[in-house]
Amino acid sequence: MSMAQGVVLGESKAVEKWFYKLPHAKQKVTKFRFYFHDIVSGKNPTTVQIAQSNMTAKSPTAFGFVSMIDDPLTVEPEPNSTIVGRAQGIYGSADQNEVALLMTLNFVFTTGKYNGSTLSVLGRNPLFHQYREMPIVGGSGVFRLAQGIAAAKTYSLNTTNGDAIVEYNVKLLHYHDI
Template structure:
């Protein structure tokens, strides 16, 4: 008859083998995932003009409400277009909030819903969340979820400002989204 100690060691070895096999199966399954890329352009007007698409809604009393001022919260409703051209086909809206979340103003927390209105993805959304490091050329945030065609979405989005007109605070931001799907 086996001793209780040898049974415990055998059980530990079997558990280890089970976890090893499970890990190998998960890795194999992950390698079967396809990567999809979507590129579009946010038409961003950050001002107090009537046609602004990014506006500060609250901030710290006595401080300037800006992207460099800690505590400032912005509402966003940017048109999304197929190409950088402002008059190109609109495929959706980037709607959500931005919060200047670093004391020195270097980071902005991003909570955006990409709401598609085009024929291909109309009614579907992608949910983006993360920290946008303002001083970096490429700003990366997570794709944490989605609806419609993008249920269970996961991946990341990279924002790059490709055009900026200071006089009217108008930016064109290229958004490249990479998604994993089975």
């Protein structure tokens, strides 16, 4: 099959057909929960720091560090729980006054009814707030043109090694019956 910018040309016709039907589509509200496992320690970390500024080590908020992530998403908070996908992207400390991250990532679903679909998140994550919400700015597959909120709540944080488990409650609008 021919490829154009990573898309199989036959599949791009299916997307074109999908967009043609879009004016007649209904929006659907979808809600679900999963757990994000951000592992920075040990032999197989899922998060690695890729950059920092000269002042990061002196900053009380670690301002200026940037990390690349490929974190598992699970059904329950236990590390051996069923994996439903991965959180892949970049986050960095973007606030000089409080610990707050700029999150740019995709939730990539690898099993179940959302298998092969993604949600894109771009937003501010003030880590020590009990409730944080970040906008969902798009998606693919089942979630084409999705918009919504990814609400985060820390389930556990190991202050010694930095590993964290975060509960995400997602609420989004997307199209169906196309």
